[in-house]
Amino acid sequence: MNVEFSSAPFGGLASDEPAAKPTRNIWQSVKRGLAGKCPNCGTGKLFYRYLKVSDRCPECGEEFFHHRADDAPPYLTILVTAHIVGTGMVATSSIAPDLPLIYQMTIWPALTLVLSLILLPIFKGGLIAHQWALRMHGFETAAATVRIPADP
Ligand SMILES: [Zn+2]
Numbered sequence: 001m002n003v004e005f006s007s008a009p010f011g012g013l014a015s016d017e018p019a020a021k022p023t024r025n026i027w028q029s030v031k032r033g034l035a036g037k038c039p040n041c042g043t044g045k046l047f048y049r050y051l052k053v054s055d056r057c058p059e060c061g062e063e064f065f066h067h068r069a070d071d072a073p074p075y076l077t078i079l080v081t082a083h084i085v086g087t088g089m090v091a092t093s094s095i096a097p098d099l100p101l102i103y104q105m106t107i108w109p110a111l112t113l114v115l116s117l118i119l120l121p122i123f124k125g126g127l128i129a130h131q132w133a134l135r136m137h138g139f140e141t142a143a144a145t146v147r148i149p150a151d152p
Helices: 026-034 072-095 101-133
Strands: none
Touching (some): 026 101, 072 101
């Protein structure tokens, strides 16, 4: 019986396999994303309009169209905004119970609107940068060190 062993037993890297991809700093990427900047270079803009994500970074060319932010940014926005506004409403009713209703009908909806509009792009940028740092979805192959051509 003739048994041959490959050069890479037990799942080791063979010479024709690509090298491991470099790790990405998650916290640095998320901080850049929260600021609306490219998680890769930190200078290019992540959004070309209010919530429209650029296909590529205008500075370094990193691909962003792989992101799958979906409903997570609105969820986080509602979670934070509701806690802030809800706490404010309860605190106001106990601190100043005689405050005219018209003030409360003006302050809380306006604060909700402003907080939502401010927080939504922040959370979306941070989430996209987090996906990029973890190589989730299409970010796994984006800007890979070695591009593997498809077999014919
Ligand atoms: Zn960039």
